[in-house]
Every structure is written in C-alpha cells, then in structure tokens.
Amino acid sequence: MKKFDLLVMVDNTGIAEFALPALQLLAERVVCHDDFPSDQEEILGRIREADAVLVSWNTRLTKEVLSQCHKLRYIGLCCTYFDEKACNVDIACCRERGITVTGVSHYGDYGVVEYVISELIQMVKGLGSISFYEEQRELRHMKLGIIGLGTVGTMIAEAAAFFGMEVAYHNRSPKADCPYPYLEKRELLQRSDVILVSIPRNQIVMEKEDFHQLGNHKIFINVGVGPSFDQKAFEEWIDAGNYGILDAGSIHKNCRQWYEGQKRISLSGQVAGFTYNARQRLAEKAVKNIGEYLA
Numbered sequence: 001m002k003k004f005d006l007l008v009m010v011d012n013t014g015i016a017e018f019a020l021p022a023l024q025l026l027a028e029r030v031v032c033h034d035d036f037p038s039d040q041e042e043i044l045g046r047i048r049e050a051d052a053v054l055v056s057w058n059t060r061l062t063k064e065v066l067s068q069c070h071k072l073r074y075i076g077l078c079c080t081y082f083d084e085k086a087c088n089v090d091i092a093c094c095r096e097r098g099i100t101v102t103g104v105s106h107y108g109d110y111g112v113v114e115y116v117i118s119e120l121i122q123m124v125k126g127l128g129s130i131s132f133y134e135e136q137r138e139l140r141h142m143k144l145g146i147i148g149l150g151t152v153g154t155m156i157a158e159a160a161a162f163f164g165m166e167v168a169y170h171n172r173s174p175k176a177d178c179p180y181p182y183l184e185k186r187e188l189l190q191r192s193d194v195i196l197v198s199i200p201r202n203q204i205v206m207e208k209e210d211f212h213q214l215g216n217h218k219i220f221i222n223v224g225v226g227p228s229f230d231q232k233a234f235e236e237w238i239d240a241g242n243y244g245i246l247d248a249g250s251i252h253k254n255c256r257q258w259y260e261g262q263k264r265i266s267l268s269g270q271v272a273g274f275t276y277n278a279r280q281r282l283a284e285k286a287v288k289n290i291g292e293y294l295a
Helices: 016-023 040-047 091-097 109-125 151-162 185-191 208-214 231-239 253-260 276-294
Strands: 004-009 027-032 052-055 074-077 100-102 143-147 166-170 194-198 219-223 243-246 265-267
Touching (some): 016 276, 074 276, 100 276, 109 151, 109 219, 109 265, 143 151, 151 194, 166 185, 185 208, 208 231
Parallel strands (some): 004 027, 052 074, 143 166, 194 219, 219 243, 243 265
16 A cells, blocks of 8 residues: 655644554654644644645644645545535645545534533523523423534434424525424524524624524524634623523634623533544544545
8 A cells, every 4th residue: 555755643633542553554654743733834834744634623724835835645634524615724725736635524423412412401401500491491392493404403403302392494405304394594593492503614604683583581502613603793692691502612712701701601611522432433534534545
C-alpha cells in the first residue's frame, strides 16, 4: 500500500489515542497536535510540508493557507462534511489544487439524542437547577417541533415519540413516508412547546420574528456544530421568560459568559455528541477514509 510522507493532525481532533497506531502504518511520519492553533500563521507552520492533514471542525483551513501548502494532497475532516458552505475548509480551493477532502458522518448521533432527552426530562421534571413547570410533569403530550429532520433530527423524533411527545417538523421539503406531520415554519413555531434545531453549521434559521412566533414559556434547543440563531434575538426571547438547552458546540462562543449567567439556560461545558464512544467511531471512519484514498 502507498503511504503519505508526512501526515499532520493539525489540532486536537480527539482521535489520536485510537487512531495513532493505524495512522503510523499509513504514513512515513505522523505528527499529532493536541491543542488548537491560535492563528493562520501557526496553522501554516504546522502543515506547510505535509502531504496529508487531519483536522477537526474547530480549525479553519483557508485559501490563503492552502495555497502555500504545495505538497498537500489529502485533507481528512474529523467531522461531518455536509456541503461546501458548512465546511471549515475552503473546498473550492482544494478542488482547484487537486486536494481530496473527505469527511465522517454519523459518529456522534447517539450522544446527541441521549443529551437532548436527558436535558428535557430534567427541565420538565425539575430534577436539576431549572424547572420549566411549577410542578414536575412528564414529556407525554408536550409538542416538539424539529427544524431539520436529518439523521439526528429523526433519531431525536423517534426518542421523543417513545416518551409520548407530539412530534412535527419543518424541512427544506417534506420527507417521503415520514410518520410525523410536516408544517411550515411559522405554524410549527406557533404550535410547539419545544423547538429543536438540527441543521448544518453556518446557517441561521431563528431570527427575531421566528422567536416572536414561537412565543413565551417555551424551550429552544440547538444541536449540531455552531449556532443556528441570531444572538440578540435569542437574548431578548430568553429575557421574556423562556428556556434554552445548549451544548458547548452550539453557541456563539464569544457570548459564552452571557449564557453562563442565565438561570433559564442549561449549558453543557462539553460537546454533547463528542463522547468516548463517538471518538472511537470517528477514529475508525477517519482511518478507513485514508486507507480507501491510498488504495
């Protein structure tokens, strides 16, 4: 089998402890970084001589950096590659330079579903520091609206339906053979007790008018990488007496201190889907992608 000359893990992808032995069979030299580069200059310093790179969703590989990496021919995303707009790597530049980019899907789904259901139960029953109702209640008959019925959205819908929640959804288009009713976004927001957004990164689907349609004494949940909502509009909506469930990967990071100060927001300090199990699956799939590329 062919090998890379130098494979660089440009940041803390979370897979080194599982993948390193296999990666050492796929490259003459492997360099793993366990932190995150602070700027583009540091990124370039790490990957300038590499012919292969592994990178998490946290680090951007821009055209300015990629154009100076003349040996680079493979980038393995240690995250989902949904489309060019949602990607943290300049795909157009890679295409022009003949650099292959691969991604990994469905590695953190189970952890996200567990997180959402766990947080909802705690908030509705008042088991933690936040009580949505004055008296503990069940999820049964609460109305859950999901924006983005992809794989994760569908898994959450199935879990919520198991607990008796009344699930409806809004998508770019209705899904065939779907057991849940499709509603236009405005109608979905108005009828839901809980709104969950599960969409690719770099898309804002909840603006001020959307939060107005959602109304008060509601719960908003964002899953996935990056915020799906306008921060100022969200702040105003929370101040009106509403509730949020967010993890470390789904917020506006420069506003983290504000989130931490809110009594009606449950904010996890971790990325919900990035469990030990998920990192194992991610490592296996990332290594498999490389093996298929080199074959």
